[in-house]
Amino acid sequence: MKPTIVDAYRLMHDGALALARVEEAGICVDVARLDETIRDVGERIEGLESEQKSDEVWSAWRRRFGAKANMGSRDQLTKVVYDELGHKPEGTTRLGKRAKADVESLSKIDLPFVRRFLEVEKLKKLRSTYLMGVLREVVNGLLHPSFNLHLVRTYRSSSDSPNFQNIPIRDEEVGAMIRRCFVPRPGHVLVEIDYKALEFRVCACHWRDEAMVRYASDPALDIHRDMAKELYLLDGRCSKDEMKRARFHAKNSFVFATLYGSYWRNTSRSLWKNAVRLTAGGEPMQSWLEEQGIEGLGDQNSRKGSRPGTYGHHVESVERRFGERFPAWRDRKERWLELYRKRGWFKTMTGFVCSGVYSRNDLYNYPIQGPAFHCLLWSLIRLVRWLGKSGMRSRIVGQIHDSILADVHRDELADYVAEARRTMTEDIRSAWPWIITPLEVEVEVAEDNWFGKKVYELN
DNA sequence: CACTGGAGCCAC
DNA sequence: AAACGTGGCTCCAGTG
Numbered sequence: 330m331k332p333t334i335v336d337a338y339r340l341m342h343d344g345a346l347a348l349a350r351v352e353e354a355g356i357c358v359d360v361a362r363l364d365e366t367i368r369d370v371g372e373r374i375e376g377l378e379s380e381q382k383s384d385e386v387w388s389a390w391r392r393r394f395g396a397k398a399n400m401g402s403r404d405q406l407t408k409v410v411y412d413e414l415g416h417k418p419e420g421t422t423r424l425g426k427r428a429k430a431d432v433e434s435l436s437k438i439d440l441p442f443v444r445r446f447l448e449v450e451k452l453k454k455l456r457s458t459y460l461m462g463v464l465r466e467v468v469n470g471l472l473h474p475s476f477n478l479h480l481v482r483t484y485r486s487s488s489d490s491p492n493f494q495n496i497p498i499r500d501e502e503v504g505a506m507i508r509r510c511f512v513p514r515p516g517h518v519l520v521e522i523d524y525k526a527l528e529f530r531v532c533a534c535h536w537r538d539e540a541m542v543r544y545a546s547d548p549a550l551d552i553h554r555d556m557a558k559e560l561y562l563l564d565g566r567c568s569k570d571e572m573k574r575a576r577f578h579a580k581n582s583f584v585f586a587t588l589y590g591s592y593w594r595n596t597s598r599s600l601w602k603n604a605v606r607l608t609a610g611g612e613p614m615q616s617w618l619e620e621q622g623i624e625g626l627g628d629q630n631s632r633k634g635s636r637p638g639t640y641g642h643h644v645e646s647v648e649r650r651f652g653e654r655f656p657a658w659r660d661r662k663e664r665w666l667e668l669y670r671k672r673g674w675f676k677t678m679t680g681f682v683c684s685g686v687y688s689r690n691d692l693y694n695y696p697i698q699g700p701a702f703h704c705l706l707w708s709l710i711r712l713v714r715w716l717g718k719s720g721m722r723s724r725i726v727g728q729i730h731d732s733i734l735a736d737v738h739r740d741e742l743a744d745y746v747a748e749a750r751r752t753m754t755e756d757i758r759s760a761w762p763w764i765i766t767p768l769e770v771e772v773e774v775a776e777d778n779w780f781g782k783k784v785y786e787l788n
Numbered sequence: 789c790a791c792t793g794g795a796g797c798c799a800c
Numbered sequence: 801a802a803a804c805g806t807g808g809c810t811c812c813a814g815t816g
Contacts, residue, residue, distance in 0.1 A: 390793085401797075403796080404795095422794075422795060422796095423794080423795080424793095424795095425796070426794075426795090427795095429795095429797080430795085430796085431796060431797085432796085432797085436797085448797090450797090451797095454796090454797065454798075458797085458798075459798085485800090492799080493799095494798095494799055494800070495798040495800080496798080496799075497797095497798060497799080498798095498799080499798085500798095503798095528800085698800090701800095702800095705798035729799075730793065730800045731800070732800090760791085762790090
């Protein structure tokens with residue numbers, strides 16, 4: 330009943346065979362459009378770089394570095410902007426070798442030259458990693474990325490040549506330029522099906538905390554929204570859009586961070602930083618929090634702990650209530666650590682035995698991250714087999730941790746969606762009774778290209 | 789010339 | 801004490 334290590338092996342074996350079929354099928358690429366996009370982006374880069382060359386900052390740069398001046402060097406940029414022009418650095422890189430020169434630090438410098446630098450770097454990343462990276466690997470209009478099962482410590486998958494699992498989507502402009510190059514085959518549509526909140530659901534299944542299972546099961550409940558309300562002291566006053574943005578930060582900076590071992594000193598810092606970009610009832614979030622009696626972030630490094638009236642203190646109390654909300658999680662994670670420390674290994678719900686040296690946070694993360702992907706893999710194996718034996722023209726062409734991308738013949742669309750939905754949400758629960766929450770999927774269909782995917786209503 | 793580590797950025 | 805996690809790719813700057 331409970332998956333054994335033999336089942337785990339079988340999953341990897343069948344998974345490798347299924348993914349080989351996925352790689353073989355390939356994703357259709359509009360090469361003409363890709364070429365055109367590479368040209369356009371190249372021209373934009375050239376234009377911006379010629380503006381840079383007539384900027385006085387570039388003159389200072391040339392004075393300092395002479396023939397070695399390299400416009401793409403962040404190392405040189407920090408020396409010009411911080412040493413020569415006297416701007417204040419935001420801190421140093423991890424190993425303290427030089428001042429930080431990432432987007433977050435540099436965007437605080439109010440100079441046209443620096444703004445253009447960031448724009449150029451963004452476009453260069455798009456051109457070299459994504460546009461050129463895809464073009465280099467296309468064969469006869471098809472892209473065949475590798476999907477690996479043997480490289481990741483958590484028994485997740487990875488992808489390379491090119492990496493199909495990190496194609497931009499968050500930056501809409503960049504996402505559009507690359508994703509418009511991925512197209513369905515003639516007479517087909519692209520169908521992307523992803524699990525909704527898979528990692529949180531698997532988390533609830535692993536810890537078997539009653540309240541967590543309830544949150545993961547009842548569609549009316551939403552842990553990220555509830556934590557956003559507590560973390561930012563929100564009530565009825567904020568708009569839907571404001572709530573959505575606050576929820577996003579609560580989810581990523583608090584809920585997942587806390588479940589995976591972070592705590593208030595770090596989560597409060599990150600939440601406070603994100604608050605700069607939030608509003609509550611039209612008011613800047615930080616001033617809203619000040620009105621609620623929170624004077625500032627507070628000293629995160631104080632050995633004495635958080636000081637009342639600071640945001641750090643507030644997040645510490647939210648964290649404590651988070652533990653009270655999920656008491657079984659709070660207690661079982663301690664026992665989970667003790668058990669590992671005693672015997673040197675742990676087992677995932679999908680049957681994998683992890684033996685070796687793991688940090689505390691690894692112990693919290695691996696048993697969730699791996700099995701969440703295993704749900705996807707189990708479903709993918711079934712679907713690849715089903716497509717093969719039904720003699721269908723549709724093909725699965727990619728996989729991104731909790732989602733499956735397929736190139737589906739129009740005539741097979743309804744069948745494919747029905748089969749995928751049932752496999753991913755029902756069949757898997759019969760095979761794996763450890764899944765004690767419902768599973769849900771979202772289906773999106775793209776008629777023209779991957780960027781244009783639209784939610785497809787399930788009946 | 790080949791190789792490497794660091795920094796940074798893209799995704800889940 | 802420590803301080804969410806997993807990857808891949810590119811460029812720079814340094815090494816031998």
